[in-house]
Every structure is written in C-alpha cells, then in structure tokens.
Amino acid sequence: MRPYSRRDFLTALGWGTLAASGVQSVWGAPIHEGSQIVEAGKSISRGGPAILENGAVVQPRREIPVLRETDVLVVGGGTAGVVAALAAARAGVRVTLVERYGCFGGLWTAGLVLIVLSTHVRVGGKHQKMVHGIGDEMLARIAAMRHGAVNYGPDSKQDTTTDPEVTKYVMASMLREAGVDILLNAWVTNAVMDGNVIRGVLFESKSGCLAVKAKQVVDATGDGDVFDAAGAESVPHIHRIGLVHRLGNVPPTLDSKSLNLGSVTPVPGVRWVNMQGPQGDCLDIETLTQCELDGREAIWRRVKEIQESAGGEQVFVLDVASQLGVRASRTLAGMEELRLEDWKQEKQYPDVIGIGGDYEFIPGRGCPIPYGVLVPNSIDNLLAAGRCVAADNTMLNYTRLIAPCMLTGHAAGAAAALAVTSNVAPREVEVPVLQDMLRQQKAYLG
Numbered sequence: 223m224r225p226y227s228r229r230d231f232l233t234a235l236g237w238g239t240l241a242a243s244g245v246q247s248v249w250g251a252p253i254h255e256g257s258q259i260v261e262a263g264k265s266i267s268r269g270g271p272a273i274l275e276n277g278a279v280v281q282p283r284r285e286i287p288v289l290r291e292t293d294v295l296v297v298g299g300g301t302a303g304v305v306a307a308l309a310a311a312r313a314g315v316r317v318t319l320v321e322r323y324g325c326f327g328g329l330w331t332a333g334l335v336l337i338v339l340s341t342h343v344r345v346g347g348k349h350q351k352m353v354h355g356i357g358d359e360m361l362a363r364i365a366a367m368r369h370g371a372v373n374y375g376p377d378s379k380q381d382t383t384t385d386p387e388v389t390k391y392v393m394a395s396m397l398r399e400a401g402v403d404i405l406l407n408a409w410v411t412n413a414v415m416d417g418n419v420i421r422g423v424l425f426e427s428k429s430g431c432l433a434v435k436a437k438q439v440v441d442a443t444g445d446g447d448v449f450d451a452a453g454a455e456s457v458p459h460i461h462r463i464g465l466v467h468r469l470g471n472v473p474p475t476l477d478s479k480s481l482n483l484g485s486v487t488p489v490p491g492v493r494w495v496n497m498q499g500p501q502g503d504c505l506d507i508e509t510l511t512q513c514e515l516d517g518r519e520a521i522w523r524r525v526k527e528i529q530e531s532a533g534g535e536q537v538f539v540l541d542v543a544s545q546l547g548v549r550a551s552r553t554l555a556g557m558e559e560l561r562l563e564d565w566k567q568e569k570q571y572p573d574v575i576g577i578g579g580d581y582e583f584i585p586g587r588g589c590p591i592p593y594g595v596l597v598p599n600s601i602d603n604l605l606a607a608g609r610c611v612a613a614d615n616t617m618l619n620y621t622r623l624i625a626p627c628m629l630t631g632h633a634a635g636a637a638a639a640l641a642v643t644s645n646v647a648p649r650e651v652e653v654p655v656l657q658d659m660l661r662q663q664k665a666y667l668g
C-alpha cells in the first residue's frame with residue numbers, strides 16, 4: 223500500500239489545496255519552531271522599479287503574467303460578489319473571485335454593518351419574505367450556527383442581525399463547496415481592454431501585479447472600480463462615510479438610547495454601533511484617510527463617556543470595522559435605472575430579476591429590480607452587482623442595502639454564466655431563460 227503522505231493528511235482534513243500550494247504546516251502547529259529557509263524565493267511580478275524621467279515617475283512598459291483564465295470573474299467578495307460567484311458556479315461555469323481583503327462579506331462583515339435590511343415586506347402586522355434564493359440560504363446557514371444570527375425565521379418581526387465572523391465563515395464554506403476559485407489579498411487596479419470587450423483585470427498583491435483573463439466579468443467592488451477602469455459611463459456620488467464599531471460587556475440594564483449603545487447582536491453583551499459620519503468623496507484617498515482617523519477618535523470619545531457613566535464602567539471596544547463605511551461612491555449608468563417615481567407608479571418590469579423587501583421610503587410593498595440596472599451601455603461583457611448598480615439618488619439608498627445586494631449579486635452571477643454558455647453579451651442574454659435559471663436557484667421574482 224502507498225504510504226500515507228503529508229498531502230493525504232491535508233486532503234483528509236479538506237486542506238489538500240494547501241499541500242498543493244506548498245504551505246508547510248497545518249494550522250495549530252507550534253509557532254516557536256522558527257522559519258524554514260527555502261531554496262529560492264518565489265519571483266515577484268514587479269517588472270523592475272519605476273523610474274524618474276524629467277522629474278515624472280514613469281512605469282516602464284512590461285508584460286504582466288496571467289495567473290488565471292476563467293469563464294466568469296467576480297471582482298469583490300462582499301455580499302453581492304459572493305452571491306454572484308455562487309450563482310455562476312452553480313450554473314456550471316468556472317468562476318474566479320478576487321477580493322482585496324482576507325475575508326468575505328465586505329461592509330456586512332469587515333464593515334460591521336450587521337443588520338440585513340429589506341428581506342421582507344410588512345403589511346398590517348404580516349411579515350412576508352421577499353428575499354429567497356442564495357441570499358436566504360446563506361442567512362439560514364448563518365442562523366443555524368450558534369450565535370450566528372438573531373431575529374431570523376418566520377416568527378421574527380424584526381430584521382435579522384448576524385455575527386460577522388460566522389458570516390465570513392459561512393460565505394467561505396459556501397464558496398469552497400461550490401468550487402469557486404478564490405484569490406484573497408488581491409486588489410484589482412485596472413481592466414484589460416480590447417475595444418469594448420473587457421478581457422480581464424490586473425490586480426496588485428504580495429506576488430506583485432498579475433492578471434486574470436475572463437470571458438465575463440462581474441463588478442461587485444461596491445465602487446464600480448472595474449466598470450470605471452473599463453470606461454463604462456457612471457455617476458459619481460458624495461455620501462456619508464461612517465466607521466462602525468462593536469461594544470462588549472454591555473449590561474442589559476444600561477440605557478441604550480441615551481448612551482447610543484447601538485443595536486443587539488447574536489452575542490450576549492455585544493452591540494454594534496452605526497455611525498452616520500460626514501459627507502465625503504469616497505473615492506478620494508485624503509478623505510478616506512481623514513474619515514478613518516476622525517471616526518476612530520469619535521468612537522473613543524463616546525466610549526469614554528459610556529465608561530464614565532454609572533453601570534458602563536466595564537464596557538469595552540470589541541472591534542472597529544476594518545472596512546470604512548462607504549455608502550455610495552460611483553454607480554453604473556446602466557441600460558435601466560431604478561427610480562423612486564417608477565416604484566410609486568407600480569411600474570412592472572418584464573426583465574425583473576428579484577423583488578426586494580420594503581424600506582423607509584418605499585413602505586408596505588416589495589421593490590421589483592430590473593435586469594437592466596446591472597448592464598452597462600457600452601461594455602460588452604461586464605455586469606455590475608451590489609451597491610454600484612444603476613439607481614437614482616434616492617433608490618441607491620435602497621439598492622445598497624444588504625438584501626437588495628443579494629438579489630443583484632444573484633442575477634449578475636446567473637446572467638454572466640448564461641452569457642458564457644450561450645456565447646452572447648449580457649445585454650443579449652434571453653431574459654426568460656435567465657429568469658428560469660434564477661427560479662431554479664430558488665429566487666423569488668413575483
């Protein structure tokens with residue numbers, strides 16, 4: 223019999239890919255054993271340094287190594303991107319998901335925005351679920367874990383709040399089960415264009431600058447980084463930028479309203495605290511830096527007040543979001559736009575891809591979302607998903623909520639897969655076929 227190798231051991235643990243990638247020890251091994259000197263360092267795709275030419279910094283022309291070739295490339299592993307990747311993979315195509323941070327969930331997890339709004343419609347005390355499909359499957363899996371969620375289920379009258387670490391874990395598990403090829407710590411910086419066709423993207427990483435080639439691309443970066451790089455028309459936005467945090471050890475007796483102790487989480491004694499923050503350009507590096515620094519100061523000022531109030535002495539800052547709370551920066555100028563006026567007129571969309579729950583400014587009735595809000599006018603093989611889809615100034619405050627992001631992510635992933643298998647551009651995808659595919663994946667289209 224063949225001897226049981228280290229690779230077999232890792233494979234048995236479900237960590238076979240680690241063995242293949244050359245990772246030298248399993249998690250949990252003692253760290254005091256020191257490093258291992260390898261024969262040669264991996265070459266980094268930096269292409270040599272930039273140079274100064276007459277005082278200007280110039281990057282010399284160079285070839286970029288292609289790390290992957292895939293059918294559907296999803297950029298951004300937030301709510302929309304993860305659901306898009308799952309939808310495409312379940313439709314049977316090869317999917318690569320590229321995420322700039324080391325975890326999934328984006329604002330929902332790294333941003334500590336924990337309450338999932340607009341999954342339901344509430345009329346006369348009744349609570350009707352609108353968001354089904356992959357998004358709801360994800361919520362159910364999160365809720366099935368200990369301290370995974372509160373207020374989930376048919377009897378709940380409130381919106382579901384989830385734990386960020388459970389959510390990250392469930393997302394990663396679902397992606398791995400679906401066979402999605404994942405690249406983490408990979409920040410997409412540019413598009414690879416061939417006329418109106420996007421052939422792939424460039425990303426920066428510890429391995430240097432690398433490329434992924436793809437047949438179809440889903441931009442789920444939230445900020446439209448990819449469609450902007452590809453030259454698609456977009457709308458810039460100034461919006462409030464907040465920094466969310468969690469508090470630990472909060473006694474139930476403490477007055478949560480006057481001290482602004484935020485909202486409940488699935489973990490006893492832990493609350494998450496939203497922050498409105500100042501208006502700003504979320505694509506400006508100086509603004510983002512200022513908001514991170516000012517936001518952190520504001521949090522600590524407030525926590526000091528809590529700790530100085532009777533009963534709040536033992537409250538502590540559990541964590542501050544590692545992703546700044548960017549609400550809106552850039553939205554797609556799409557083939558269609560979601561408009562408040564249309565919702566008021568009860569407009570029906572033949573290309574509906576999902577129905578979201580109600581919200582403050584659209585009460586008592588669901589919100590149908592048309593496919594056209596994902597589709598750019600000018601770029602042939604690109605779709606937007608999540609908070610950067612096409613919507614007017616009011617409705618972008620709806621499309622950016624977590625539940626609608628699940629819906630647009632689901633549709634973008636399914637449409638991208640369909641575009642690959644039928645070898646057409648997303649704008650030529652047969653909408654009834656797409657709608658059938660979404661229904662098969664348990665989406666609710668009305």
Ligand SMILES: Cc1cc2nc3c(=O)[nH]c(=O)nc-3n(C[C@H](O)[C@H](O)[C@H](O)COP(=O)(O)OP(=O)(O)OC[C@H]3O[C@@H](n4cnc5c(N)ncnc54)[C@H](O)[C@@H]3O)c2cc1C
Nearest residue numbers: 298300301302322328329339410443444547608609622624
């Ligand atoms: C302060 C605040 C409070 C909110 N409150 C609520 C609330 O109570 N309930 C609610 O439902 N919604 C709320 N929202 C809105 C909601 O949280 C987000 O709009 C939603 O989670 C966005 O999901 P997304 O997938 O579109 O984008 P994101 O969550 O932003 O995900 C984008 C992902 O792409 C990655 N990425 C970005 N750029 C690149 C790149 N160039 N290369 C590679 N990866 C990239 C990011 O790291 C991230 O993982 C709030 C938002 C904010 C900011």
